[in-house]
Amino acid sequence: MAGAEPPCALIVMGVSGSGKSTVAEALGKRLGWRFEDGDSFHPASNVAKMAAGHPLTDEDRWPWLNAIADEVERTCKADGHVIIACSALKHAYRDVLLRGRDDVRFVFLKGTQELIADRLAHRKGHFMPPELLTSQFRTLEPPDAGEHVITVSIDETIEAIVDGVLRQLKFGGEKHKAMS
Numbered sequence: 001m002a003g004a005e006p007p008c009a010l011i012v013m014g015v016s017g018s019g020k021s022t023v024a025e026a027l028g029k030r031l032g033w034r035f036e037d038g039d040s041f042h043p044a045s046n047v048a049k050m051a052a053g054h055p056l057t058d059e060d061r062w063p064w065l066n067a068i069a070d071e072v073e074r075t076c077k078a079d080g081h082v083i084i085a086c087s088a089l090k091h092a093y094r095d096v097l098l099r100g101r102d103d104v105r106f107v108f109l110k111g112t113q114e115l116i117a118d119r120l121a122h123r124k125g126h127f128m129p130p131e132l133l134t135s136q137f138r139t140l141e142p143p144d145a146g147e148h149v150i151t152v153s154i155d156e157t158i159e160a161i162v163d164g165v166l167r168q169l170k171f172g173g174e175k176h177k178a179m180s
């Protein structure tokens, strides 16, 4: 079950605009872990579809999720560490990402649609149209405690969010700096 072992991978999850890329990158810097943006694992067809304002289907998402799961598996098998930003909206998606591993932890960025819509309205240079936020919330199945998830409110500064995650992970950045 996820969470029984010290993590080799963290997956920062939540709807579009919840702050996954920003938080995951900052967390990666603090931990000395490699950061990967899940967006870069999408086939071009998925990006084009979202950019045109259409939500992805499960069929669109399986290959993308499997590509991210491959990356997690490769890293953990090589005794590396990685932090990945990936929406991981449904329970079934998170199961695909985990592949039964117990050394991968999810970090759920929780916030209201109102706050996230406001952030998306100000985000520049991203393919994802803010109009897809409603469908993201409709698709979202918030993780439950059995998924060993760390849940943090996004209504904080990035630094406070990162501190909160590290506290809940029960380690500070220093100890893990050399482990990337």
Ligand SMILES: Nc1ncnc2c1ncn2[C@@H]1O[C@H](COP(=O)(O)OP(=O)(O)O)[C@@H](O)[C@H]1O
Pocket: 014, 015, 016, 017, 018, 019, 020, 021, 022, 023, 085, 119, 120, 122, 123, 124, 154, 155, 156, 157, 158, 161
């Ligand atoms: N805690 C925060 N406080 C203020 N702005 C934030 C915070 N987290 C993210 N942002 C901003 O919100 C927007 C969405 O964040 P981003 O990391 O791109 O989200 P995601 O990767 O989940 O789509 C960006 O413009 C980012 O700078």
Ligand SMILES: O=C(O)[C@H](O)[C@@H](O)[C@H](O)[C@H](O)COP(=O)(O)O
Pocket: 015, 016, 017, 020, 021, 038, 039, 050, 055, 056, 061, 087, 088, 089, 128, 136
């Ligand atoms: O499953 C999905 O519908 C998409 O993957 C979506 O959840 C993801 O968020 C996009 O890649 C947009 O990118 P941002 O999350 O960075 O806005």
